[in-house]
Amino acid sequence: MVEGGFEVAIRLPMSLGESPVWSAQSQTLYWVDINRGHIYAWQPASGEPPDRFDLEEKVGCVALCEDGLLAAQASGVERLTFPLGSRRVRLADNPEWRAGGGNRFNDGRCDPSGRFWVGTLAADEATPSAALYCLTDGELTQRRSAITIANGLAFSPDRQWLYHADSPTRRIMRYPFDVSTGTMGDAEVWVDLDRHDLPGVPDGAAVDSDGNYWCALYGGSQIVKFAADGRWLESHALPCPDPTMVAFGGADLRTLYVTTATQHLDDTGLERYPLAGSLFSMPVTTPGLPEPVVA
Ligand code: BGC
Ligand code: CA
Numbered sequence: 001m002v003e004g005g006f007e008v009a010i011r012l013p014m015s016l017g018e019s020p021v022w023s024a025q026s027q028t029l030y031w032v033d034i035n036r037g038h039i040y041a042w043q044p045a046s047g048e049p050p051d052r053f054d055l056e057e058k059v060g061c062v063a064l065c066e067d068g069l070l071a072a073q074a075s076g077v078e079r080l081t082f083p084l085g086s087r088r089v090r091l092a093d094n095p096e097w098r099a100g101g102g103n104r105f106n107d108g109r110c111d112p113s114g115r116f117w118v119g120t121l122a123a124d125e126a127t128p129s130a131a132l133y134c135l136t137d138g139e140l141t142q143r144r145s146a147i148t149i150a151n152g153l154a155f156s157p158d159r160q161w162l163y164h165a166d167s168p169t170r171r172i173m174r175y176p177f178d179v180s181t182g183t184m185g186d187a188e189v190w191v192d193l194d195r196h197d198l199p200g201v202p203d204g205a206a207v208d209s210d211g212n213y214w215c216a217l218y219g220g221s222q223i224v225k226f227a228a229d230g231r232w233l234e235s236h237a238l239p240c241p242d243p244t245m246v247a248f249g250g251a252d253l254r255t256l257y258v259t260t261a262t263q264h265l266d267d268t269g270l271e272r273y274p275l276a277g278s279l280f281s282m283p284v285t286t287p288g289l290p291e292p293v294v295a
Pocket of ligand 2: 106150151204
């Protein structure tokens, strides 16, 4: 059963909205439009529209830093100081990038120890030439390879599991995780969308304080909630086909924000789903976890 509950938080015509991240410190929601290289910053309590900072390249995701944001742009990871972009420092190059093309950075997030994890996306979105990386102490190391579209990165509240999805496989994997060393154990199929008869592919996700995994189903018009043991719990419909990622925000972390995309809609699709590309929100009962800050 699919129930709704989402409303438009900010109406936008984003191409590929992604990577919502809530800063508890500044009560600000950040997110990106990957394809346009835009970073948005919005304080819901201010009553003001979001601010936007434009980069020269696509930007897969952002993470929180003490005095700014980390931005995984197509060609590499940069640290942007507040006010955004007042200072920019290149931290790591994307080893899969080459001038004019290659696999860009995609989904990423900070682990509870302050390491930044980020995956890539195969340029043709079809060959498993992408990978998952971890950036720690200024060094980017490859942790998994043979991925096509890296997505769904999240950590369980007890820090025992790292979740990850290669979207086209329609499976969400989990790996035993050692938070003190950042080591991953062997992969285990945790959720298989085929077995649940769910539509679309697993995209971005966030875990709440009970350990439930909330996942956007790109092409599936819904956000799905799975229990820590992999059981399907709820589906929440959206008025557009391509939700991309979720984040818990608001003063009590009880607002679920969702970014969406228009990149795969033709004119008929855009007419049929006029709210596609917007930022959506829905109140939830179980709060999220505060997003860690990059060390
Ligand atoms: C990628 C998109 C892709 C989507 C669904 C996103 O993370 O950035 O390009 O279409 O996942 O696989
Ligand atoms: Ca994604």
